[in-house]
Every structure is written in C-alpha cells, then in structure tokens.
Amino acid sequence: MILWIAALSMLLFTIVNLLFLRPLANPGRTPATAVCIPMRNESRHVDRLISNLKQSIPEGTHVYIYEDRSEDDTFEKLTLAIADDSRFTIIHGVPLPSDWSGKVHACHQLGTRTTEPYLLFLDADVTIDPSFIARMHATLDREQAVFLSGFPQFPTSTFLGKLLIPMQHVLIAQHLPLFWRKVKHPAFAAANGMNVLVERISYEAVGGHASIRTSLIDDIDLCRTFKRHKKVTSLVQVSPFISCDMYETNEEVWTGFSKNVFKGMNESVGLALYFMTYYGIQLTAMLAWIFSPSWQTVSAALFVLLARLAVDVKSNGSGSWLHPLSLIAYLILLGNAVIRKWRRLPITWKGRHYS
16 A cells, blocks of 8 residues: 555656746747857767757857867867858867766857857757757746756657657656745756757856866756855756767767766765655556555556656646656666765766776
C-alpha cells in the first residue's frame, strides 16, 4: 500500500506541476541580440548549424561563434559555411586559463566581445525554429524576467541516449516546483545551457560567466548567480521550437552526463540519496508488477508509466515504454558519479581534463 500511495503521489505531482510549465509566447519584437555559440571540436554540427541559423535569425540579430581552438576541422568548415554572410562573426579562441572550465571561458569571451543589449547563448548542436528568437524575447517580457531558458526536444539515435537524455525533462517535472520557478532563491535554480537568453545589463551586474569560472554546470550555476542577486529567472517550455542532438555515441552520453549529474545536485550526498530513493521506488513498482502482481503493484507501475507519459507529451518526447530501463541507467549513472567524486577521478571532455 505504501508503494501504491508513493506512486500515486508522484503521478499527481507530475501532472499538476506540468500545468505550470508555460509555453513560449507568440512572436513579438526582437531587439538587437547577440547569438553566442561556443564551439570546440564540433565539426559534425557545423553545416547543419550554420544553414539553420541563416534561415532562422531575425533582423537585428548577429551570430558570434567562439572557435575554441578545435583539434578537428571545425574552423575550416565554419569558414566555408559562413562564406561572406555579414551576420556571422568568428572569434578565434585564446589559450584556456588554468582556473577556468572550457565552456564557461568561451561564453565569457563571447559576453565580453559583444555589445548587443541581449545575449542568447546556444549550443552548437541545436536546431531552432525561425520564430524561436522572437518567441524567447516575447516570453522574457511576459515572465518579467532577465534570464530565460528551457529544455529542448532531444532526438537521439543511440540506445543509451534514448534512456538518459529524456530524463532531463523527467527530473524537472518531478522535482522542480514550477509554480515557484521565479522565486529568487538559488535552491530553485533550473536552466539548460543549450538555450539561455539574458539581458546584458543584468548579466554584467551579476558578474557574468566570470562569476562561475570553474563551473562544469554553467547553466545551473549562472542561474543560481542571477537568483543570488535577486534577479528574476524563469524556465519555460521551449521544446516545440528547438531541438538538440546532444551526443553521437553511447560513450559521449555516459561521459557527458557523468560530468553533470552529481554536480547539478551541488555534490550533495544527501540529495543524491534522495534521488536514488525516489527513482528506486519507481523501479521497485515496475519490478513488483512483474514479480508480485496484484491490483496494488500493477496500478502503482501504471502510475509511474503515466507520469512519464505526461512528461513525454508535454516535452514532445517519447520513450515512456523504455522508462524501466531509463530508471536503471539513471541510478547506475548517479551512483557511479558519486563514487567517482569520492575517489577524485577526473572527467575528460573534448580533450580537456576536469577534476
């Protein structure tokens, strides 16, 4: 009965919470905006990214690409793809200082070398709708915020990606009280670095990316910084208008999430245990359905699956039927990340090592 009550509570909270995940507003005015894209070893994304942006950036928007000393042919492909389009500027990367993480330093360079009153940070692996930028600005106004972000759709071809990548939407829907998304307290920080729109005046007032120079979870830490300075941030539903092809291989999926999953919890063992317990309950419900079928265990498992289905419908995602495997993969990933931190093992990402 306890398992049944727990699963039902999870379902009810998920459904109610998703009601507060507001959609992007209809397109409005688009003030001058610097679209800032850090790129390092992104050769496979260059042609698609530039082609998409050429069709999707509104008038008054300029794209700045920080080519972060790539070890592949990213720069050569960028030069060919951009050609003579004056709406694009390539900024050549400088050596990474020892006290900075790579992406944060790249974003800092982009922030300090641009002048537009708004900054839209995008990852190199996103694809945006032509109305996306205008919708983000209209939503920023509607939310009366100075920092706006959301979680894209996640098309993925890898098996591990299908299990773990959509869990980002699940974690937000089941743990962040979205009705408190604009509360000015760091505990309620949530963002996705694949798309972050900020007002420059506020960005500079809080110290920009220089205030989080060693961060491996730049999106959440930057959001926390805004909240510490009593700035209004908001998280909205962007998935119908932006997608992100995050990782090409199962190894990239594992390494990328290993880098972030425990960091996103501020490396709190207590919080990690809470998440393990929460999703351990969901997995127990699924296993109990198989090994000890009864009306209680069957309905508890259905509650878990319905909660996942609600998340998928809201996020334009899929994979509800894989949820039991997603739970197993997530629990192993989180447990491994905690052990890795305890053993002080480094993470290698794009040719750079992080402790």
